[in-house]
Every structure is written in structure tokens, then in C-alpha cells.
Amino acid sequence: MVTASSATGAPPLEVIVFPGGFNWPLFVAEAKGFFAQEGIGVNLTPTPDSQYQMVGFIDGKFDIAMTAIDNVIAYAEGQGAAPTEKAPDIVAVMGMDNGFLRLVSVPEVTSIAELKDRQVGVDALTTGYAFALREMLERGGLDPAQFEYVRAGGVLKRFEALMNREFAATLLVSPFEAAAAREGFHVLGNATDALGAYQGVVGAVRRDWIAGNEARLIGYIRACRSALAWLHDPANKEEAIAILQAAVPAMAPAVAAASHAILLDPRLGFFRTPRIDEAGVAKVLELRVKYAEPAKALSDPTKYYDTRFVEAALK
Known part of the structure; x- marks a missing residue:
């Protein structure tokens, strides 16, 4: 678990992630003080699998899930891989990548x-x-x-x-x-x-959680935006690699160095801003309609994401 303290005394945001170097923007946001600048604390908890992540998130153990948009769609539509105590009323509010x-x-x-x-x-x-x-x-x-x-x-x-x-x-x-x-x-x-276009990891929240936490959510997205901008600056390459190695100590130095070219590739790397790739969400929905069982007609990608908070963070 990686913890960033809150400058306001408010409880930290509980964020559940899959372990790996693709959490680099979150590592940078903590190490460079971008979370602190927004007055928020963040606890990162690694998940062993999507079922543990989505059940814990939907049932209220975690505030934000950094997860595949397909998980958001599946659980929202009652097609999740595991049962939850609470009805899934969840939505993606930011995007990070095309899935890598x-x-x-x-x-x-x-x-x-x-x-x-x-x-x-x-x-x-x-x-x-x-x-x-x-x-x-x-x-x-x-x-x-x-x-x-x-x-x-x-x-x-x-x-x-x-x-x-x-x-x-x-x-x-x-x-x-x-x-x-x-x-x-x-x-x-x-x-x-x-x-082609494909939305990978998104930040997802419960809709009933947003009302009392909108400012903190926007701060979280803004900190991620700052981290993405910092990572994409070539002048920060060596420090960025050092941050990655510190956050993932089991990663071989050669892999950490290679990660910079892979994860910051202009075409295949992290998004430059944490926007939702709307065409990418449509592709995920297309695949779910094609393959999910029992079959279900899903026609509106905008049902599963809300761009208001990214728009507010980017102002």
C-alpha cells in the first residue's frame, strides 16, 4: 500500500489498483506532491484480481477503482463475474490509457x-x-x-x-x-x-459517493493530469525512472528503463490528459455486445462515463 497524506485532515481517498508499472502517474503524483497540492491524501491498495477489486469497490470499501472500463460496463449491466451486496451504480470519470x-x-x-x-x-x-x-x-x-x-x-x-x-x-x-x-x-x-481505438484503465466511482466528494474527486483528477504532464516531459526521464523503481522495487533496472519508451510512446502510451477516449469506450461496448453471455443489447457508450469532472479538472 502506498499512502499520501492529506493536507486538510480529511480521510485519504481509498484507491484500488492492479499492481504494476502502469500506475506510474499515481506514483509520480504522490512522489512529486501533486496529490498534496490538491489537499488530498491517497491510499493505493493492490488487488489480486478484478473480482476482489470490483466487489470491494461497489460495496464501499474503496472510493475509486482504477480498472478496465469493461469491468465498469459488465458490473453496471449485471454481467459481473462476482456477486455484490450493493447494486452497482458506478461510472467512469477519467481515462488513463488504451490498456497497454x-x-x-x-x-x-x-x-x-x-x-x-x-x-x-x-x-x-x-x-x-x-x-x-x-x-x-x-x-x-x-x-x-x-x-x-x-x-x-x-x-x-x-x-x-x-x-x-x-x-x-x-x-x-x-x-x-x-x-x-x-x-x-x-x-x-x-x-x-x-x-483500433480501445479504452483501457479508467478511474471509476460510485454515483452516490460523488455528491459529498466532488471537490476531492476533481483534485484527484487534476493531480493525475499534472503527473501525466510531468511524465511526458523528456527532461524528467531519469527522475521518472527512479520513481518507478522505488515504487516497484522488484522491477529490474533494464525493464524500468524500457518502461519509459513503452509507457510514454506517443501513439501507444499514457494519454496526455486524463480524458475518456469515447471511441475507445464504444469499441469495448462493441466487443461486450458481441461476446458477453447472456447476450444483452447495449447501445449507448455515454451511459458508462461522465466527463464533467475531467472538464472541471482541466479548466
Whole structure:
């Protein structure tokens, strides 16, 4: 858990995240004092998987979930992978990236075609990035009957399982693919090239939470905006890498260095501002309509995000 103290004495925002270097803007916001400048404290709690994250978030244990927009849509529509005590009334309020999704395979598999009759790892079978993976495999020529999903947990767990060869491939989130490549594993493709626009991680909140916390929410988004701007400044590269290594001490120095090029790539890297990619949300919705079971007609992407708070933060 990473904790940033509050300058106002208000309780810190409880934010649940998947562990990994893709939390770099949050690490920077804490290390450079951007959260403190907004008068807010932030506790970052890592989640083992999407089910733990979404249940804890929806039931009120956490204020903000940094999660895939697909999770927001799935639980909002009653298609979540786990039951919750409270009715999910949740909405995305900011966007961070396009998912950084990389299809990575064991060394002996060098193409999507070679995944035929093999197992691929996912967090949950019907939420998160499972449908992006299915689309990538089908576009690569595989019929759904030719591969098998294996539930393997969040990205850190999937990375560890892939390294142990518990399945043949999985979607990893950058910079995990850089660590895998150092061990001879193969990057077979990335979701952006395969799918086009795609919204990855968003900041999501409960609608009933917003009323008493709007100022803190806008401050959180503003701090993330400041962190993204700071990260994109080439003059800050070495300090940024040092912040990443301090926050993720298990990361090899070479992977931390490579992360700068990967996560700040002009086309595939972090957004420059924490806006929602509306076309990317539409793509996620399209995949959920195509693959989710039971089938459900979902036609309005704007139902799942609210841009008012980003707009206020960017003024």
C-alpha cells in the first residue's frame, strides 16, 4: 500500500489498483506532491484480481477503482463475474490509457496460429480484457473451439503463471511484456494494432459517493493530469525512472528503463490528459455486445462515463 497524506485532515481517498508499472502517474503524483497540492491524501491498495477489486469497490470499501472500463460496463449491466451486496451504480470519470495490452506467449509459441489446442490465461472469463483477447485470437485465425480460457487472476498473477508455463499465452499489461521478453517469451501483438481505438484503465466511482466528494474527486483528477504532464516531459526521464523503481522495487533496472519508451510512446502510451477516449469506450461496448453471455443489447457508450469532472479538472 502506498499512502499520501492529506493536507486538510480529511480521510485519504481509498484507491484500488492492479499492481504494476502502469500506475506510474499515481506514483509520480504522490512522489512529486501533486496529490498534496490538491489537499488530498491517497491510499493505493493492490488487488489480486478484478473480482476482489470490483466487489470491494461497489460495496464501499474503496472510493475509486482504477480498472478496465469493461469491468465498469459488465458490473453496471449485471454481467459481473462476482456477486455484490450493493447494486452497482458506478461510472467512469477519467481515462488513463488504451490498456497497454500485449499478447505474450511462451518461448515455444511464436504465432497466434500455434495457440491452437492450447490454454490462454485471463483474469475473469467474462469481464476485463477477456473479450479483447478473444477478438485478437479470432482475428489471428483461431476459432473459439480451438483454444481454452484459464482463469488466472490479475495481471501480476498472470505474468507469474505465464513465466511458470501454466498456460501458453495471455494478455499482459505494459511493462510486463518487457520483463517476459527478457526471458525469451514472445510478444505476438498488441490490442491497439488489432482493435483500433480501445479504452483501457479508467478511474471509476460510485454515483452516490460523488455528491459529498466532488471537490476531492476533481483534485484527484487534476493531480493525475499534472503527473501525466510531468511524465511526458523528456527532461524528467531519469527522475521518472527512479520513481518507478522505488515504487516497484522488484522491477529490474533494464525493464524500468524500457518502461519509459513503452509507457510514454506517443501513439501507444499514457494519454496526455486524463480524458475518456469515447471511441475507445464504444469499441469495448462493441466487443461486450458481441461476446458477453447472456447476450444483452447495449447501445449507448455515454451511459458508462461522465466527463464533467475531467472538464472541471482541466479548466
